[in-house]
Amino acid sequence: MINAIGGIGIFLLGMSMLTNGLKEIAGETLRKWLHTFTKGTFTSLLTGFFMTVLVQSSTATTILTVGFVSAGLISFFQSIGIIIGANIGSTSTGWIISLLGFKISLQAMSLPMIGLGVFVQYVAPSDIKKYGGVLTGFGLLFLGIDLLQKGMETAQHWIRFESLDTESFLSILLLIGIGIIMTIIMQASSAAMATTLTALFAGAIDFEQAAFLVVGQNIGTTATAIVASIGSSIAAKRTAATHLMFNVVTAFIVTIFIRYILQFVEFLTVAFTGSFDETVGLALFHTLFSVFGAIIFVPFTKQFSKLLTKMLPEKANALTRNLDDQLVSIPSAALEVAYQTLLQMMKHLTDSMLELIEAKKGTASYEKKVQEVEEAIVLLRKFLNDVQSDSTKLRNQHVAILHVLDHISRLIRVLREQQKVEGVFHQEKLMKWWHKTLEQINQSFDSEEKLLEMEQELEKTAHKIAEERRVRRRKYYERTAVRETKLEVAMSNVQALLWIDRLVYHYWRAFARLVEFKKGTELEESSNFYDRESL
Secondary structure (H helix, E strand, C coil): CHHHHHHHHHHHHHHHHHHHHHHHHHHHHHHHHHHHCCCCHHHHHHHHHHHHHHHCCHHHHHHHHHHHHHCCCCCHHHHHHHHHHHHHHCCHHHHHHHHHHCCCCHHHHHHHHHHHHHHHHHHCCHHHHHHHHHHHHHHHHHHHHHHHHHHHHHHCCCCCCCCCCCCCHHHHHHHHHHHHHHHHHHCCHHHHHHHHHHHHHHCCCCHHHHHHHHHHHHHHCHHHHHHHHCCCCHHHHHHHHHHHHHHHHHHHHHHHCHHHHHHHHHHHHHHHHCCCCHHHHHHHHHHHHHHHHHHHHHHHHHHHHHHHHHHCCCCCCCCCCCCCHHHHHCHHHHHHHHHHHHHHHHHHHHHHHHHHHHCCCCCHHHHHHHHHHHHHHHHHHHHHHCCCCCCHHHHHHHHHHHHHHHHHHHHHHHHHCCHHHHHHHHCHHHHHHHHHHHHHHHCCCCCHHHHHHHHHHHHHHHHHHHHHHHHHHHHHHHHHHCCCCCHHHHHHHHHHHHHHHHHHHHHHHHHHHHHHHHHCCCCCCCCCCCCCCCC
């Protein structure tokens, strides 16, 4: 019994190391896959399947999917296919265990893997260490299965399933309930599946009992997503609801027709292996469970999407709705969400500046928008504080994001200054010029190509206003020197000039850093741009 408990623990540790290592190695690849191969329901389903097989974790796929829904790169409708595909992909662990776990000496294979993996983690360069983690994870996973096998040989005397007759409705409910509890306690459906397969192999349970346990485990695996969605974004809640409804409805239908399904499983197993191998049959049943669910749900994806969107409506005008704390473990997704959030903040500030210049809606709308951006800055700083970027490309993007946040914070301080009144009313010609530029930018936020063009226009505008600031400032002081203008008026005009200069400069630099993020190239601040005592 102690061996069985220890085996589960080592299996969970191995699965955690394996998933984290593969997620770190393939994080950027997964991000690109999601962006490229989610155009339709079928391609979304295949993407979810292959991603989950790659990282051996449907949770990792789900979290990354939530991030891309939040970032607006894929729709919630597309995410449904990915979640269904991830469910099918998560059954790959059962196949690995049933085909390898009971056919070879796992201890003889696992110990060298663990030793080599730990050696790589301690000795290899930082970019290679993650591969050592994956190797160690695989070794621990197989060692855990080996201990589970030995533990289950003696656990038969402790586990009494003989009284649970699968002809009894109450016994079926109890078996499903045990399966749910197993997955909730272990916090991993793969560990629950490994335990069930090992118990079946050891003879502690029969095939039908194992099948009902698997049904329960498929329901229990939704608990992690449900708990994780509490306090998270609407996208996370919708994803958790998708996972729950998919598995519960599928479990209900499979339970009704389970006798026929098990006969079909036995037929397929005998056809492929020549005899009925119960562990292979259980892995096949697990896969068919998710495949049947996909067949049921995929034709009604649009209706399902509309139902959940209606049940869980999006928050209105919430700049920070995308910032899900679960994403910080996947830097590429977290930075993409941060970029989209900053883009929306820039759009918000553009609207507020237009309103300020036009003075059509009074100050209430302007103040509300500025305050919303201020609140978003605080939350985004907290979100980014937990993101750690390891690769050179991600570090460059991370730095670009922090520069954007810094310039937006400075821009907010400029918009809060008293000189904004003087800037709007005393420098009407410059403000009209700036107003025209902002209108052009406002029409460019939906197109990356236009954003690149507008960054160049903004740079020209910033240079022109800097030159205007230099020339006009000298003229104001010269007029004061010959008593053509009162000093108080001249100083007021100069303060207005300096205010506009700061406003345009920080807006341009924030915009330039956003462009830098998308290009993936490092941008240096211009040291010889012009004197920046106005900052």
